[in-house]
Amino acid sequence: TTLTGTEIRARYLDFFASKGHTRVPSSSLVPRNDPTVLLTTAGMQQMIPYFLGRETPPASRLTSAQKCFRTTDIDKVGNQRSLTFFEMLGNFSVGDYFKRDAISYAWEFLTQVVKLPPDRLHPTVHPEDDEAPAYWREIAGFADEAIVRLDENWWGPPGASGPCGPDSEIYYDRGSQYGCGEADCKPGCDCERFLEIWNLVFMQYYQDLDGTRTPLPRRNIDTGLGLERLTMLLQGKESVFEIDLYRGIVDHFATLAQTSYGKDAKTDASLRVIADHGRALVFLAADGVLPSNEGRGYIFRRILRRAVRHGKLLGLDKPFLAEAATTVIKLMGDYYTELRTQQERIIEILSMEEQKFSQTLSTGLSLLNELLDQLRQKQQTVIPGEDVFKLYDTHGFPVELTQEIASEQGFSIDTAGFEQSMQRQQERSRAASSFVQATDERALDQILKQHGTTEFTGYQGITDSSKVI
Ligand code: ATP
Ligand code: MG
Ligand code: MG
Ligand code: MG
Secondary structure: OOOOHHHHHHHHHHHHHHOOOEEOOOOOOOOOOOOOOOOOOOHHHHHHHHHOOOOOOOOOEEEEEEEEEOHHHHHHEOEOOOOOEEEEEEEEEOOOOOHHHHHHHHHHHHHHHOOOOHHHEEEEEOOOOOHHHHHHHHHHOOOHHHOEEOOOOEEOOOOOOEEEEEEEEEEEEOOHHHOOOOOOOOOOOOOOOEEEEEEEEEEEEEEOOOOOEEEEEEEEEEEEEEHHHHHHHHOOOOOHHHOHHHHHHHHHHHHHOOOOOOOOHHHHHHHHHHHHHHHHHHHHHHOOOOOOOOHHHHHHHHHHHHHHHHHHHOOOOOOOHHHHHHHHHHHHOOOOOHHHHOHHHHHHHHHHHHHHHHHHHHHHHHHHHHHHHHHHHOOOOEEOHHHHHHHHHOOOOOHHHHHHHHHHOOOEEOHHHHHHHHHHHHHHHHHHOOOOOOOOHHHHHHHHHHHOOOOOOOOHHHHHHHOOO
């Protein structure tokens, strides 16, 4: 029998509990005590104070299912494996076990507990790590040539300094029919053949400001296994959107749009976007994120607007997000109980913002139509960049929408002019802000330097969400 997503999550946590790990709940999507980070992007974030020895962990072995959000993956939503909001299963060792057990537990879980076929699994290691491949040979019987060496299998620190180390990632070979066909297609390739499912991070070095690495006195393990990806494999689905934890959401929107999933590529793409964004918004709202024009509130707003826009592409003219929240809560509320306790609030925030944006849309539409009439009278077919920018900046009207309507009606956009206006605006706001905002890695670097937090633990993923969409 096929396991449900909920069962797979439970199997994972039970397995690691049986190996002496203490279960900890997911931390909030809003990281505590860290102004440099907008949203939680990995399970290890709540472990940072333990890894650094600043706080005492509840136990030296911990396991969790963590809510994660990555804006950096927003453009990938629509491929078979990438979501903005996803669940990361993790087991952590705070100065307890290290590489050998991390690899052995992972192998046991994948091949004995959820019973993935071993010959489909491919470990990758860092080229400078000789220990991990030795364990993969010993524990799982891999021939040395079968272990792929990837430079990208290195973790942190992002800028200044912090703990770091090699990692070992496990990929699943979905078969050559998913491949790009290139001769060098192997784990790490961007196509859909080799699916990255699990990252085992070996935090064994401390990197100082000069880039010098010294061994850490206590070595830690941090792992992240994507629940939706594992579930997709175990349920034999083509994408993460078709697993049981997701399909209900996709179908909900498909029904609303009087269509069905899997009929048309363009429709499916929009269905995936609104399903992903809808689910993400419910979780963001549950963790207290409110729409606004900056920081995480801005992420919320952009995600919602993108969802509404794709809803429009599907012909959804009435507000649809708040209603879908109920479906999300039904599917996920048993484990993430905050969804149930916050249900009313979530629905209220979503419907308010959606309504507001619908107004923005109709105001924008009438302004745009006026503009197009004027241009037609002057027999012009190019919309000046400044006008496009004004629609976007002053009226919140999405540029892609202007673009699309323009081309429908035989107009084009002066993109160079638009970008110029955009740049001028950015220069103005840069000059105006005396406060360093954690909106990109440069800013993060600056914060680190200012405050001299040389021990900040670098995790590549952490800064993900702080990038503006
Ligand atoms: P990818 O290369 O696919 O972007 P990643 O290397 O950025 O993934 P990690 O930071 O190593 O991912 O996170 C650990 C695990 O979390 C991944 O192996 C994967 O199973 C899962 N994961 C990461 N990003 C996503 C995403 N956008 N959607 C779904 N699952 C994800
Ligand atoms: Mg990634
Ligand atoms: Mg990767
Ligand atoms: Mg990875």
